[in-house]
Amino acid sequence: MADKTKVVVTGFEPFGEHTVNSSWTAVQELKRIGLGEAVDLYVCEVPVEYQAVQRLLPALWEEHQPQVVIHVGVSGLATTLTLEQCAHNNGYKRLDNCSFCPASQCCVEDGPECIKSVLDMDTVCKKVNDSNIGIAVSVSKDAGRYLCDYTYYMSLYLGQGHSAFVHVPPLGKPYSSQDLGRGLQAVIQEMLTQLEGHPAEEEHKHGEHCNYKH
Template identity: 70%
Template sequence: LDEQKKLLSKTLKIPFGEHAVNASWVAVQELEKLGLGHDINLHVAEVPVEYQAVQRLLPSLWKQQLPQLVVHVGVSGMASTVTLEQCGHNQGYMRLDNCSFCPESRCCLEGGPDCIQSVIDMDTVCKRVNSSGLGVSVSVSKDAGRYLCDYTYYTSLFLGEGRSAFVHVPPLGKPYSAEQLARALRAVILEMLELMEHSEGKKHCVHDQ
């Protein structure tokens, strides 16, 4: 077990708007069936679309699982590709969550940096997966939307010192099936772990100034 890579894959539970079926959760369940290989320990969990739940659950999950990498997955009605988010943002949270709550400070962490970058170069991951012939298009974004996706990502990046990622997937059938999304998530995560392995020992600046 000491030699196993630990990966914590979390998915946002998003039952709002037009999303009758949560593509992110369905895709992650399919990913769990596929697995990531015998030497990678994959842990899957749901996180409610609630600011206070994020603040309560993420610290304990990071502490209990001791993951090498945390990958969050959420659905975006605006996405037509599997979208890799490069960074999380601290401020600008104005929308109410599923409990009709919004932080009074409108931020994730009072006094925290405005933006935290993942230690993973998402452009490199994107290029590698797109050139692999997978049949699912991958793109990169630097704006996760200033709602629970962004809020969760920033919190995780802060707790993990940048060892986190967020992947937005499109709704099911627009244009990809759950199985296609799962294969894309698998390819993306394996590339992320590969990059992290080759960058071990290097110093990363994860906080934008």
């Protein structure tokens, strides 16, 4: 029997006004419903702390050797499941849950300003929206310059672009935890289909660099 596809999915702990973080609720629901027999799914909750992310992410990639890592975060501005195409290295000025921010305000010293996922989020978005699951999906190119963007950049850097980030709305605005879990399941299954069709290529040594200006 073929080896299972290893997938790591993370959500974040509560922060600020998000006393219940819908990202972790959604990931727990995804864990409950799974990604099918062929996928070995590991989930974990990420602290909203820059230094904790710096420690945790290398360990996740090293220990699990996943085909892809999908990070899920909450956005108070989101009304859809929002697929982030890329992440940014600089501009981290907001204090985390420990009232800390990096002195350099950057993620990886001398890293590229922006790294794109090897996944084509526009295609994932279209496929899921066309499937009429009742949960709207959109694409963004700005993950917000906080722990979401920071975590995504670290993961893209460590995983040579084999990472994805999904922003979800707060619970009930408009989706329930079951809706969010179902939406994540559909999005991630589509991502895995895309990865199977496009094996990793050498030019994605550190993912594609992008030049979006914000």
